Structures are given as C-alpha cells and as structure tokens.
Amino acid sequence: MSKILGIIGGGQLGMMITEAAKTLSDYIEKIIVLDPTENCPAAQAGAEQIVGDFKDKKAIHELSEKSDIITYEIESGDSDVLKSVEIKSEVNPSPETLKIIQDKFLQKMFLSENKIPVAEFIQIKSITDLRNGLNEFGYPSLLKARRDAYDGRGNFKINSYDDAQKAFDYFNGKGLMLEKFVPFKMEVSVIAARNTLGQIKTYPLVENIHENNILRETIAPARVSKEISDKAEEIAKNTMKVLKGAGVFGIEMFVSKDDQILINEIAPRVHNSGHHTLQSSETSQFEQHLRAILGLDLGSVKLVHPTIMYNILGAKDFEGKYETIEISESNVYLKMYGKKISKPQRKLGHVNFVATERESVEDLLRKLDSLKDKFQIRPAT
Numbered sequence: 364m365s366k367i368l369g370i371i372g373g374g375q376l377g378m379m380i381t382e383a384a385k386t387l388s389d390y391i392e393k394i395i396v397l398d399p400t401e402n403c404p405a406a407q408a409g410a411e412q413i414v415g416d417f418k419d420k421k422a423i424h425e426l427s428e429k430s431d432i433i434t435y436e437i438e439s440g441d442s443d444v445l446k447s448v449e450i451k452s453e454v455n456p457s458p459e460t461l462k463i464i465q466d467k468f469l470q471k472m473f474l475s476e477n478k479i480p481v482a483e484f485i486q487i488k489s490i491t492d493l494r495n496g497l498n499e500f501g502y503p504s505l506l507k508a509r510r511d512a513y514d515g516r517g518n519f520k521i522n523s524y525d526d527a528q529k530a531f532d533y534f535n536g537k538g539l540m541l542e543k544f545v546p547f548k549m550e551v552s553v554i555a556a557r558n559t560l561g562q563i564k565t566y567p568l569v570e571n572i573h574e575n576n577i578l579r580e581t582i583a584p585a586r587v588s589k590e591i592s593d594k595a596e597e598i599a600k601n602t603m604k605v606l607k608g609a610g611v612f613g614i615e616m617f618v619s620k621d622d623q624i625l626i627n628e629i630a631p632r633v634h635n636s637g638h639h640t641l642q643s644s645e646t647s648q649f650e651q652h653l654r655a656i657l658g659l660d661l662g663s664v665k666l667v668h669p670t671i672m673y674n675i676l677g678a679k680d681f682e683g684k685y686e687t688i689e690i691s692e693s694n695v696y697l698k699m700y701g702k703k704i705s706k707p708q709r710k711l712g713h714v715n716f717v718a719t720e721r722e723s724v725e726d727l728l729r730k731l732d733s734l735k736d737k738f739q740i741r742p743a744t
C-alpha cells in the first residue's frame with residue numbers, strides 16, 4: 364500500500380530523500396515536510412510543505428495527522444512530542460533512540476554500556492567535577508555541551524589547568540560532559556541502515572576531512588587497511604543491533620594512532636558523509652533510508668566506483684546572493700541545494716568526483732585540487 368511520508372526538516376537532506384522517493388513511487392504517494400523556510404529545498408524537489416518550526420507542537424501534530432510514517436532529517440526535533448504522535452503515525456527512527464542520541468552524555472553512556480568503544484568521558488556538574496576530570500584525563504581534554512551542539516560548536520578544548528574556569532563559564536550553566544582527547548590519525552564514518560524488520564546493512568568505511576569542524580571532503584573508500592575497515596563496519600553493525608528503530612544512521616568514528624576505533628558520534632539520519640552514495644553505490648543512502656522505514660528489503664551497499672565528495676560551503680566573510688556554480692566535466696556531479704542566500708560556512712551544495720576504471724583515489728584528489736576554485740562561493744554581481 365502506498366504511504367504518505369512526513370519529514371521533520373526540508374533542507375538538503377529532505378530534498379534528496381524527496382528525490383529518491385520518486386524511484387519508489389509504488390510505495391510512496393506523497394512527501395510532506397515541516398520546515399520554517401518557505402519553499403525550502405525539499406519543497407523545490409516536489410514535497411508538500413507545512414511552514415513551521417521543527418519544534419512547533421501544533422505543526423508536528425498537523426504533520427502526523429496527514430502522514431502514515433514520520434521521519435526526520437535533523438536531530439533537534441522534540442522527541443517527547445514525536446513520542447506522543449506515535450499513536451497516529453509510525454515514527455522512525457524511534458523517538459526513544461532520538462532522545463538518547465540528542466544528549467551526547469546519554470549517547471556515550473548507552474554505547475559504553477553496550478560495550479561499544481568510545482573515548483573515556485564523565486558527566487560534569489561543577490567546576491570541581493571538571494578539575495577532577497582533568498586530573499584523570501590530562502591535557503588536552505574536551506568539554507562538550509550535552510545537547511544542541513553540532514559541527515563542533517559545542518566543544519571547548521582545554522589545554523591547561525588555567526583554562527578550566529574559562530571553559531566552564533563559557534557554557535553558562537548548560538549540561539556538560541568531559542571527554543578524553545583522542546589523538547586520531549583519521550576521522551571516518553559508516554553509513555548504516557536497519558529496516559523495520561531488523562535487517563542491517565553497512566556501507567563501506569569512508570574517510571572524512573573537516574575544516575573548522577565542518578565536513579569538507581569525504582573519500583570513499585577510506586584509505587585504511589582491510590582490518591580497520593572490517594573492524595569499523597563490525598562496530599557499526601553492533602551499534603545498529605542495540606539501537607531501536609529503523610532508518611539510516613551516520614556513525615562517526617576516530618581511528619586512533621594505535622589503530623583503535625572509537626565512536627565519536629551517531630546521527631540518527633542520512634548523513635553528509637553518505638552523499639557520495641548518490642553516484643558511487645548501487646543504492647543511495649536516501650533510497651536506503653526510505654527502504655528501511657517502509658520495511659522493504661534493504662538495497663545493495665556495494666561501492667561501485669571510488670568517489671570523493673566535496674562540500675560547497677558559503678565563504679567565511681560573506682552573506683548574500685551568490686554567483687551560480689556550473690561545471691561540465693565527465694564524472695563530476697554537481698548538486699546545489701537551491702538555497703538563495705549564502706552565509707558563512709553554510710552548506711550550499713556538494714560535488715561528487717567519481718573514478719573511472721583507470722582512476723585511483725589519488726587521481727581524484729588531484730582532479731579536485733585542479734577544479735576547487737570553480738566551487739568557491741562568490742557574491743553575485
């Protein structure tokens with residue numbers, strides 16, 4: 364039976380889910396998104412839109428009245444409200460899972476209780492807790508806001524005893540945790556899917572390069588040994604087994620200098636580091652997410668072509684309309700998100716560099732380097 368799907372959030376992730384839904388038209392009748400920006404990216408791709416805040420109770424209820432299944436492309440939705448609409452529509456991933464993931468401390472507790480490797484951490488309620496924690500973990504250590512922090516904005520790196528008070532005051536009474544610093548050699552991630560029937564699949568490990576805490580490049584597959592990628596996929600599978608609910612999850616990890624794999628953070632949604640799957644893989648992460656929440660068999664996660672994804676980000680010191688970006692190169696796929704206004708570091712699009720049979724990841728990196736300038740955001744004239 365064909366379903367109506369409601370999505371909390373209609374940004375680029377909602378847009379690419381909406382586009383993927385077109386290939387599953389036998390199962391999906393319509394997509395409705397809840398988003399505060401009129402004509403949001405998902406609406407431009409054909410979704411119906413309720414204009415409203417992601418946390419607006421009334422709007423979430425309206426969305427659930429109209430939808431058979433609710434999912435989300437952002438993790439800041441109100442999990443209690445989502446729980447309350449479960450009687451009207453299925454919500455996936457489950458609001459219980461969302462509640463755990465939204466709080467970095469609860470997330471790490473959950474993972475460590477389930478024997479999934481994470482960096483050492485403790486909850487911080489007072490400056491005394493912080494000083495004790497620093498004595499135990501040493502320097503540097505990271506003080507993190509437990510909630511509502513993404514792209515590194517909720518982290519304070521403490522380099523010495525003298526920084527402790529400043530770091531504590533910076534968060535102004537927010538719930539906090541302290542984490543031991545991991546001297547990693549690489550940041551990696553696994554896109555994992557679990558459908559409503561419990562079937563689990565993981566995409567091959569990818570390598571992520573960040574700039575100012577924002578993802579800049581993803582290299583698929585990650586340049587690591589088979590042992591490391593197998594281990595990371597196994598950790599991702601074990602994580603999916605213990606997390607309730609269905610959907611695609613982005614599982615971010617560190618590969619430490621001594622080749623340990625530790626989970627840094629889980630996103631209960633399709634993930635920026637999975638955008639390469641649009642061209643590299645037999646099934647895109649967006650289609651996979653739909654298959655997972657619809658209870659269909661999961662698609663093949665085979666990586667057919669090595670691919671590099673490069674994010675197109677708003678220039679640091681500019682806000683306003685920007686020049687159109689165009690590229691016509693074989694095996695280079697540009698995807699802009701239809702956002703009219705650029706803001707510093709705003710994700711405006713991405714580009715996938717797909718390898719031919721004769722090209723290696725190193726060739727792709729050289730190609731990206733030679734074309735990077737074309738993807739810089741410039742003010743419209």
Ligand code: AMP
Nearest residue numbers: 482505513514515542543544545576628
């Ligand atoms: P987060 O917002 O917590 O995911 O952190 C943003 C970035 O900070 C990560 O992508 C890492 O580069 C860095 N980071 C976070 N936690 C740690 C850690 N325990 N050790 C070293 N770097 C970290």
